[in-house]
Amino acid sequence: MTDDMAAIFREELRDLLESLERGLLDLKARPDDMGLVNQVFRDLHTVKGSGAMFGFTDLAAFIHEFETGFDRIRSGAIPVGAEIVRLALAAKDEIPGLVDGLPDPDGRRPAILAALRGLMTGVAPAVEVEAVMAGSDAATAEGRRLLFRLIGPSLAMGARPEIVLDELRGLGATDIQADITEVPSLDRLDSEQCHIGWTMTVPAEVTEAQVEEVFLFTDAEWTLASHAADDMGARADAVEAVVTEAVIETLAAVPMAAPSAAAKPIASREDRGETPAPQAGATIRVPAERLDALMDAVGELVIVEARLTELARQNRDPALMTTAEQITRLAAGLRDATMTMRMVPLRSLVGRFRRLVLDLSDSLGKPIEFAVLGEDTELDKTVIEKLADPLVHILRNAIDHGMETQDERAASDKGRMGLIELSAQHAGAEVLIRVRDDGRGINPDRIRAKAVAQGMISADAQLTENQIFALIFEPGFSTAEAVTELSGRGVGMDVVRRTIESLRGSIEVESKLGQGTSVTLRLPLTLAIIEGLLIEVAGERYTLPMASVQEIVELPADKVMPKRSGDFLDIRGRFVPFLRLRTLFEGAGEAPAEQNVVIVMSGENRVGIVVDRIIGTNQTVIKQMSKLHAGVRAVSGATILGDGSVALILDVAHLVSMGRVPGEPNPATREVAA
Amino acid sequence: MNIQDLRPEKHLTVVTLALGTQTLAVPAGMLREILDPLPVTRVPGAGAFVPGVVNVRGSVVPLADLKQALSIPDEGHDHRQRIMVLEVQLLGEAATVAIQADAVHEVTTIDTAVIEALPTTAHAWPPEFLTGLYRGSAGFVLLPNLTQIFSTLATRPQAAAL
Numbered sequence: 001m002t003d004d005m006a007a008i009f010r011e012e013l014r015d016l017l018e019s020l021e022r023g024l025l026d027l028k029a030r031p032d033d034m035g036l037v038n039q040v041f042r043d044l045h046t047v048k049g050s051g052a053m054f055g056f057t058d059l060a061a062f063i064h065e066f067e068t069g070f071d072r073i074r075s076g077a078i079p080v081g082a083e084i085v086r087l088a089l090a091a092k093d094e095i096p097g098l099v100d101g102l103p104d105p106d107g108r109r110p111a112i113l114a115a116l117r118g119l120m121t122g123v124a125p126a127v128e129v130e131a132v133m134a135g136s137d138a139a140t141a142e143g144r145r146l147l148f149r150l151i152g153p154s155l156a157m158g159a160r161p162e163i164v165l166d167e168l169r170g171l172g173a174t175d176i177q178a179d180i181t182e183v184p185s186l187d188r189l190d191s192e193q194c195h196i197g198w199t200m201t202v203p204a205e206v207t208e209a210q211v212e213e214v215f216l217f218t219d220a221e222w223t224l225a226s227h228a229a230d231d232m233g234a235r236a237d238a239v240e241a242v243v244t245e246a247v248i249e250t251l252a253a254v255p256m257a258a259p260s261a262a263a264k265p266i267a268s269r270e271d272r273g274e275t276p277a278p279q280a281g282a283t284i285r286v287p288a289e290r291l292d293a294l295m296d297a298v299g300e301l302v303i304v305e306a307r308l309t310e311l312a313r314q315n316r317d318p319a320l321m322t323t324a325e326q327i328t329r330l331a332a333g334l335r336d337a338t339m340t341m342r343m344v345p346l347r348s349l350v351g352r353f354r355r356l357v358l359d360l361s362d363s364l365g366k367p368i369e370f371a372v373l374g375e376d377t378e379l380d381k382t383v384i385e386k387l388a389d390p391l392v393h394i395l396r397n398a399i400d401h402g403m404e405t406q407d408e409r410a411a412s413d414k415g416r417m418g419l420i421e422l423s424a425q426h427a428g429a430e431v432l433i434r435v436r437d438d439g440r441g442i443n444p445d446r447i448r449a450k451a452v453a454q455g456m457i458s459a460d461a462q463l464t465e466n467q468i469f470a471l472i473f474e475p476g477f478s479t480a481e482a483v484t485e486l487s488g489r490g491v492g493m494d495v496v497r498r499t500i501e502s503l504r505g506s507i508e509v510e511s512k513l514g515q516g517t518s519v520t521l522r523l524p525l526t527l528a529i530i531e532g533l534l535i536e537v538a539g540e541r542y543t544l545p546m547a548s549v550q551e552i553v554e555l556p557a558d559k560v561m562p563k564r565s566g567d568f569l570d571i572r573g574r575f576v577p578f579l580r581l582r583t584l585f586e587g588a589g590e591a592p593a594e595q596n597v598v599i600v601m602s603g604e605n606r607v608g609i610v611v612d613r614i615i616g617t618n619q620t621v622i623k624q625m626s627k628l629h630a631g632v633r634a635v636s637g638a639t640i641l642g643d644g645s646v647a648l649i650l651d652v653a654h655l656v657s658m659g660r661v662p663g664e665p666n667p668a669t670r671e672v673a674a
Numbered sequence: 675m676n677i678q679d680l681r682p683e684k685h686l687t688v689v690t691l692a693l694g695t696q697t698l699a700v701p702a703g704m705l706r707e708i709l710d711p712l713p714v715t716r717v718p719g720a721g722a723f724v725p726g727v728v729n730v731r732g733s734v735v736p737l738a739d740l741k742q743a744l745s746i747p748d749e750g751h752d753h754r755q756r757i758m759v760l761e762v763q764l765l766g767e768a769a770t771v772a773i774q775a776d777a778v779h780e781v782t783t784i785d786t787a788v789i790e791a792l793p794t795t796a797h798a799w800p801p802e803f804l805t806g807l808y809r810g811s812a813g814f815v816l817l818p819n820l821t822q823i824f825s826t827l828a829t830r831p832q833a834a835a836l
Binding site: 300303586624626630631632634635640644648 | 716764765
């Protein structure tokens, strides 16, 4: 096996395990859903099958027992229980270790299998006995006829029919005959295929499961039937219930001498047709690095395109300008296509959250219903990757601290079952991700008292409820008694906020005491390229993300001269604070007579930004700022303009927060609002 | 890089540059390229040590003024001014930074034995920012401890307002 193939398998395995985990978790909630049982069975089967094909025999053997177990659930022999789901989840966690060949020093794997067998035998013995009884009844002492045939390019894959035959002899097979009716003439002989089939008589006490064991690592079709022809129909049903991976046909239905070689592979493919395989033709897998490289190249292209447009404009050559326009259009199309490729649905994260909620709910003894809305909402893959940890943290907080115990809930007229809802939705160029719980809520008075005690705000600071909640994101806030309230374990919500802000997003908390808390993350759709509004202040150019720009107005004549305090604009009857970028950035020179105000919005808040001149909109390839500039919070990144110079991208959320508390001299409050 | 770290190597290849009237030497291994002056974009609120950024072949690279970090008086600059692009360790990660040089002189190999630790008294340079010095053909040549300088710049508190 080459490394490439192993890589493909691992790739497939990751998806399969995700699907498996999702299926198991759903199954726990809806144990009667046979569709889910089938899905889990299929996933197990595919893991086993591909594992065996790629040489992971330990894995295949390990999964085999679970597959058998779920097959029994499928046939209704045993019901779905919480215990088998728990075991299957534990087994699923072992799979990556098995694939990587990691040892199992604690003996977890044997323990899981032992527990599984216990479950199976605990419920199933009656069925087992029945099956054996039925078998001996119908087949009498004569035994049953077994037919098998290797399918596909089995010889090329290294199948060894003689070993299979030896194993069957070990089961007591006698009267072994080769069936050479399928062997074609020499010129059509395919050396990769095994054209010979075999028939034999196996003792009546040999079960289907034992035969299946023999064919575990061999792609084969086999049928097991008794000699008694009038018994055929009934037997076929019984066999089908147990053996589903091979094509089932009774000897009566298809004469042994004429098993159509062409029909069989098709049938077998149909049988597996419910696996994700049919999508393979429409989708291709690309390593993430290649997409990153493509995105980088597109980013460079957009910069060069801006340069070309600039040159064409100066040159005034109509032919050049037309070409530049075409390039612009093509570059925009390429950019959109590339960004779409990088979009990943939130669903890829949700599996792990369900697991987290399930585990926490079990270990804390708080029954919780976990609802997910909008899991198809897509975000740039970089954003999704970085989102996992903050969301885990938020969910953990919600369950650990936000959610009451069962008793408390009962006392406060709430349902015994707590609700945690994770929702995602698009809102313009942003995605809103919200974690809502119906727990005890946050008490603003306690947060406030805590912040005053820690000297973060002055005792008489005027703060809105939102500003108070924002305090929990301050470094060092999550200590001592706050542990019982919302955050915990020292590493606090400040880490969450930092991560979200590094994604150019923002975070907000709303809470109603006694009714619950909701934490909302606002995230940009992409990190790579945005539409920007290029502005100029004191001869320097800056870019504002277009998505945050609400409108542009002229600075009224009576506002040109800065006042000492209370600079507000009246935008259709609403007061909007504004910032003078020239003053803020200590720009040189005098402001021009006519200035513009760009009204930007972040969250629910607006602020006006006074600039000298609006230059226009442009495609902005976002470049990260160096760590040497990490402390400059008014700047979220930089971009390269058509003339090769660098323009800084302004952090709207930070600017808005600066405008939110106008004339407030207390820097702590300003910090809080951020 | 400390002076002890240099000792095991017998020779060190350095690039010498001028900052004001002072000559400095930077290990040649750190140097990525030397560029003619570029348009510098000021970063408001970033302070005097790393006042701006430049476009180095499509990357946005911070431009540091080592004169500020090493307390070397500014004597103005002329046509010999260059930008040196360096690969440094910044808080444990490789990073590209640019520094202003009033002139770039030469690439030369020095004997590590001639590098001396800084005298403990009577000099204006911040001791933690210098690896050592040696006597060149035209006076003292300083070996700045670039890893230390940039890591300090990256972690120092910045203006709270911006």
